[in-house]
Amino acid sequence: MASVEQADGGSEQRGRKKNKWQKRKRLGFHxxxxxxxxxxxxLLTFFIMTSTLNQPQVMQINLPKGDENTTVKVDMGNVVFIRISEKGNIGLSKGKSDGTEEQPIKVNYDQLRQYLEGWGTQNKDMIMILKFHRKAKYDTMISILDEINRAAIEKRYSFSKMEEPDLRVLEAIGG
Amino acid sequence: MxxxxxxxxxxxxxxxxxxxxxxxxxxxxxxxxAQFKAELAEDIQVKLPNSGNDTTRLPERNVMTLVINKFGDIFADVDNIKVREDVLGDPIGLAAFHPDSTTQPGWNNPANLNDKGEMKRPIVAFDDREKFKKLLIDFRLSSKSNVGKDLRIVVKGDKEADIGAVQDLMDILKETKNTRFAFVTDLEIDESKENK
Structure with a gap:
């Protein structure tokens, strides 16, 4: 008897619990x-404001390894001189096989690329020698390197110091 | 109703x-x-030149940044605190060198360096070319022993900087056998430069 009662009581308890639980679930809250x-x-506003969208990019440069004293002999016929004056004017001239060079021409960035593309496709061994005036602006240098990178030619260029004869060449195109 | x-x-x-x-x-x-700007970028302000061709991104870690401002000063910095403390003796120090002896260094007046006119980081000035060269080598050696990785070199030049300073820096890099480096530029959006 007792066991039955207990069993009954247990089921009742369980039943009650179930009811309670169901009731709670039905309650719902907001x-x-x-x-x-x-x-x-x-937070969103903060992160939008602080995020930097235009990440800078880089222009890869590889300087030739080796001593200052090692000289490389090149055929002047393959050489193209790009000289940049103090004012930022670009003088472009092509070397001749006999060691002299052609008359320099004054070009803008667009023409520079076109000339280099033209000569570069004719002569696959073309070497560009860049001579910058020390007082010229860094912006000009990047623009010229950019044009060379953009041109569909072999990127073979080297930096060289500007000397007295170069200044005279630049004077010929108006300094 | x-x-x-x-x-x-x-x-x-x-x-x-x-x-x-x-x-x-x-x-x-x-x-x-989100990427938070490095301390250095705030301290020395430069206007980057534009370029349109290259698509390589700026490396994020293990970078040696060489900043050239419009006064022709060169600032050398690494992103690792340990390396800085090791080489400069100051975890937030910033090495500076003025290659052109005919002009005055711009860092004498903090107003030259950024809009705020004050530096958060102390400048460790180098007046000797050989010492500055040694510093660049030390940075690389210290990075190799502390981080285990070689430094990548980026050159951040101001648009208005003289090419002379850039050439001096390139000579120094070449003499210290750092023949691979990169110029940092902003992506060029319009083509107006072409008609200059």
């Missing part, structure tokens, strides 16, 4: 999301 | 869950892509 959304919007 | 009253009472609560979901996604995106 969380007010507004403050949560407010904070998230603040 | 009763109809109006009834409509008023049935104020609808908008379910914000999808809205919050989307905003959380956007937030996560911005948090993950």
């Amino acid at each position: 969380i007010d999301m507004t403050p949560y959304v407010d904070v998230i919007m603040l | 009763p109809a109006v009253k009834k409509r008023r009472r049935s104020a609808q609560a908008i379910d914000m869950t999808p809205y919050v979901d989307v905003i959380m996604l956007i937030l996560t995106f911005f948090i993950l892509t």
Whole structure:
């Protein structure tokens, strides 16, 4: 008897518990999301404002290895001189096989690329020698390297010091 | 009239869950892509030149940055604190060198360096070319022993800087056997430069 009662009581308890649980589930509740959304919007605004969108890019340069004293002999016929004056003017001239060079021409960035593309396709061994005036602006240098990179030619160039004769060549195109 | 009253009472609560979901996604995106500017970038201001061709991105870690400002000063910095402390003796120190002896270094006046006119980082000035060369070598050696990786060199020049300073720096890099480096530029968006 007792065991039966117990069993009954147990089932009743379980039943009651179940009812309670069901009741709770049915209750349902509402969380007010507004403050949560407010904070998230603040965070979002902060990250949008601080993120840097235009990440700088880099222009890879490889200088030749070796001593200052090692000299490389090149055929002047393959050499193209690009000289940049103090004012930022570009003088372009082609070397001749006998060691002299042609009359320099004054070019702008667009023409520079076209000339280099023309000569570069004719002569696959073309070497560009860049001579910058020390007082010229770094911006000019990057623009010229950019044009060389853009041109569809072999990128074979070297930097060289500007000397007295170069200045005279530049004077011929107006300094 | 009763109809109006009834409509008023049935104020609808908008379910914000999808809205919050989307905003959380956007937030996560911005948090993950956010990159905070290095200290150096704030301290020495330079206007980067534009270039349009190269698509290589700036490396993020193990970088030696060589900044050239418009006064022709060269600032050498590495992103690793340990390396800086090792070589400069100051974890936030910034090495500076002025290659052209005919002009005055620009860092004498902090107003030259950035808009705020003050430096957060102390400048460790080098007046000797050989010592500056040694510094660059020390940076690389220290990075190899501390981080285990070689430094990558980027040159950040101001648009208005004289090419002379850049040439001096290139000579120094060549003499210290750093023949691979990169110029930092901004991506050029318009083609107006072509018609200059």
